[in-house]
Amino acid sequence: MKTGDKKETMRTDYLIIGKVLRPFGVHGEIKVLPITDRLDRFRDLEFIFLRRDRSFLKFDVEAVRLMSGYAQLKLKGYDERNDVDALRGKFLYIDRENAVKIEEDSYYYYDILGCSVITLEGKLLGRVFDIQNAGSNDVYFVRSQNSENGEFLIPAISDVVKEIDIAKKEIVIRMVDGLL
Numbered sequence: 001m002k003t004g005d006k007k008e009t010m011r012t013d014y015l016i017i018g019k020v021l022r023p024f025g026v027h028g029e030i031k032v033l034p035i036t037d038r039l040d041r042f043r044d045l046e047f048i049f050l051r052r053d054r055s056f057l058k059f060d061v062e063a064v065r066l067m068s069g070y071a072q073l074k075l076k077g078y079d080e081r082n083d084v085d086a087l088r089g090k091f092l093y094i095d096r097e098n099a100v101k102i103e104e105d106s107y108y109y110y111d112i113l114g115c116s117v118i119t120l121e122g123k124l125l126g127r128v129f130d131i132q133n134a135g136s137n138d139v140y141f142v143r144s145q146n147s148e149n150g151e152f153l154i155p156a157i158s159d160v161v162k163e164i165d166i167a168k169k170e171i172v173i174r175m176v177d178g179l180l
Contacts, residue, residue: 014049014056014093015110017041018071023085028078029063030087032071035109041100042071049093056093111166117142117154120162120174126152128171140171 018032034042042064049056060076073092078084102108109131117125117140129151130141138156154160154173163172 013096014051015096015099015108016091017048017094018092020084020087020090020092021070022088023081024072026081027074028080028083029065029072029074030084032073032092034069034071035091036100038100039066039069039071042066042073045073045094048073048075049095050087050090051093056095107164107166112140112164112171115164115166115169115171117171117173120172125173128154131156 017036018034021031021033023029024031032042043066045061045064047058047060049058051057061073062076063074065072075084099108112128112131115128117128119125124145126142126144126146128140129143132139132141134155140154140156141151142154143151154171160173160176161171162174164170165172
């Protein structure tokens, strides 16, 4: 991956907004799978970040096109297919300061990942390691603290999820039949 005069930064407060699928065309564009509820958030991007080890590299966005569930980005200074081929499979980030503002009682996936999941009675069940959208709601993938239970799914619905405390990195749930 070319870096040119891109500025390196050491902040860790970045949110994933997409994943580079592949180069698009021959002029250095990339096809991006959005990892956000709002595809239109790409329209206003002036820059994105790519992670390299523990640092984030800032890249200026020259152009954006939205196409049926995907975004195409043209990064400034990347004018040929070969220039962006190394970006295939990389995640695109935005710093929290420039992230789209979300509603109260809504959370970024980034905030939910790594949260401990505990019952109303205070029993630690495990930690969230992945999140997927199941259409009407998100589903939290939890790796159990108990090796017997392995991994299980928590539907992010109000009947089950009773409290989310991002500061404590905790999700309190009400156990329902069939959950474990």
